[in-house]
Amino acid sequence: MNVAADTTSDRIAQYAHPERLVTTQWLADHLATPGLVVVESDEDVLLYETGHIPGAVKIDWHTDLNDPDVRDYVDGARFAQLLGSKGITRDTTVVVYGDKGNWWAAYTLWVLSLFGHEDVRLLDGGRGLWIAEGRVMTTDATRPTAVEYPVVDRDDTTLRAFRDDVLAHLGNPLVDIRSPREYNGELAHMPDYPNEGALRTGHIPTARNVPWATAVAEDGTYRSRPELEAIYQSGGLGLKDDDSVITYCRIGERSSHTWFALKHLLGIERVRNYDGSWTEWGNSVRVPIVKGDEPGELPG
Amino acid sequence: MADDRSVDVPETFARIRADFLELSQADRLLLLLEFSRELPELPERFASAPELLERVEECQAPVRAFTEVDEAGIVHFYASAPPEAPTTRGFAAILAEGLAGLTAEQVLALPDDYPFTLGLTEAVSLLRLRGMSGMLTRTKRQVREQLAT
Numbered sequence: 001m002n003v004a005a006d007t008t009s010d011r012i013a014q015y016a017h018p019e020r021l022v023t024t025q026w027l028a029d030h031l032a033t034p035g036l037v038v039v040e041s042d043e044d045v046l047l048y049e050t051g052h053i054p055g056a057v058k059i060d061w062h063t064d065l066n067d068p069d070v071r072d073y074v075d076g077a078r079f080a081q082l083l084g085s086k087g088i089t090r091d092t093t094v095v096v097y098g099d100k101g102n103w104w105a106a107y108t109l110w111v112l113s114l115f116g117h118e119d120v121r122l123l124d125g126g127r128g129l130w131i132a133e134g135r136v137m138t139t140d141a142t143r144p145t146a147v148e149y150p151v152v153d154r155d156d157t158t159l160r161a162f163r164d165d166v167l168a169h170l171g172n173p174l175v176d177i178r179s180p181r182e183y184n185g186e187l188a189h190m191p192d193y194p195n196e197g198a199l200r201t202g203h204i205p206t207a208r209n210v211p212w213a214t215a216v217a218e219d220g221t222y223r224s225r226p227e228l229e230a231i232y233q234s235g236g237l238g239l240k241d242d243d244s245v246i247t248y249c250r251i252g253e254r255s256s257h258t259w260f261a262l263k264h265l266l267g268i269e270r271v272r273n274y275d276g277s278w279t280e281w282g283n284s285v286r287v288p289i290v291k292g293d294e295p296g297e298l299p300g
Numbered sequence: 301m302a303d304d305r306s307v308d309v310p311e312t313f314a315r316i317r318a319d320f321l322e323l324s325q326a327d328r329l330l331l332l333l334e335f336s337r338e339l340p341e342l343p344e345r346f347a348s349a350p351e352l353l354e355r356v357e358e359c360q361a362p363v364r365a366f367t368e369v370d371e372a373g374i375v376h377f378y379a380s381a382p383p384e385a386p387t388t389r390g391f392a393a394i395l396a397e398g399l400a401g402l403t404a405e406q407v408l409a410l411p412d413d414y415p416f417t418l419g420l421t422e423a424v425s426l427l428r429l430r431g432m433s434g435m436l437t438r439t440k441r442q443v444r445e446q447l448a449t
Contacts, residue, residue: 046386
């Protein structure tokens with residue numbers, strides 16, 4: 001870890017890995033710290049250009065992190081080129097924030113984690129909280145000095161699940177973080193969002209529905225550890241520290257947000273995000289699907 | 301490539317396309333940002349009654365738009381999208397500028413794939429361009445409906 005963790009918040013200190021989250025005030029106090037790079041990742045590809053945290057660079061989930069041809073993330077060489085061009089070395093402390101309650105920020109953090117970038121943190125509350133608090137934004141272009149980032153292989157086994165991994169996982173906990181009407185099969189996509197082409201609706205058998213926003217308070221910051229435990233662990237879903245868990249949503253962005261909470265805030269070690277999510281499952285031939293509000297039974 | 305296509309759309313749409321295509325990928329994004337700042341305000345009758353506008357389901361952002369054909373057969377396009385959705389605002393502003401003064405027939409003759417000819421696929425992504433495509437499709441449908449009544 002290059003830059004010391006944020007130890008200013010009692011709430012953050014309670015989490016299993018408090019070094020993964022920083023407060024807006026901590027970030028404001030550390031903006032010019034050598035070895036720290038702030039990354040903005042938004043749903044809207046132009047939002048960064050309308051104003052961003054001073055010195056922040058932009059990483060777009062779609063045009064930067066996704067391979068343009070194959071439905072997959074960029075390879076190690078492209079990833080190295082991308083991060084190097086943003087002034088990020090392998091040792092850099094990266095703090096990610098973004099719009100929509102940090103969906104894409106969490107997604108970017110998760111992709112950086114697939115490549116084993118060690119010190120990547122989330123700005124608690126994201127872009128929304130930073131703005132709500134009246135903190136400084138700028139349209140001044142950030143011109144990072146390009147640095148060397150090593151070419152590393154992506155690890156697609158520890159934090160990422162593919163369709164066949166999910167099939168093999170059935171019987172273990174699955175968390176579907178979509179809206180209730182996507183879960184029960186009324187909708188193929190989020191309310192008010194485009195249908196990205198799922199042919200079937202419903203959910204993966206036995207998946208439990210906990211919409212992503214359940215994990216955050218009104219200001220967009222994560223709920224306290226006791227509150228998260230009550231939602232996902234005893235009293236709620238009943239997830240245990242040694243469970244193997246898979247999260248999914250529509251294309252893997254909202255579930256990255258919950259993945260972060262389970263993995264880093266609650267400390268459940270084995271949590272994978274299924275980025276194929278419903279846009280893959282809902283189109284796959286012969287995979288089992290359950291409709292309705294109940295998780296349903298394991299296929300025979 | 302722009303020359304091959306310049307005959308198939310009305311002048312303003314052709315100029316907008318040429319403006320985009322002559323820029324680098326990064327500058328195309330900035331031009332879209334300029335458009336987003338120029339999206340005209342809604343006239344009062346729509347601003348005070350947003351239900352008159354139709355939600356564009358294909359857009360990720362909550363954009364609403366409506367197209368009117370006046371008695372002279374001229375099309376008027378109105379749209380609103382929040383400042384947090386500059387890409388969508390940019391798409392709407394391109395349509396607002398391009399559609400201004402066109403006849404209903406000219407609008408119906410617009411190629412459905414116009415949004416994909418602006419050279420924005422790399423900078424913005426195909427997924428997001430579908431939002432603009434959805435706006436155009438809905439515009440044409442609204443024009444068709446009004447011509448039929």
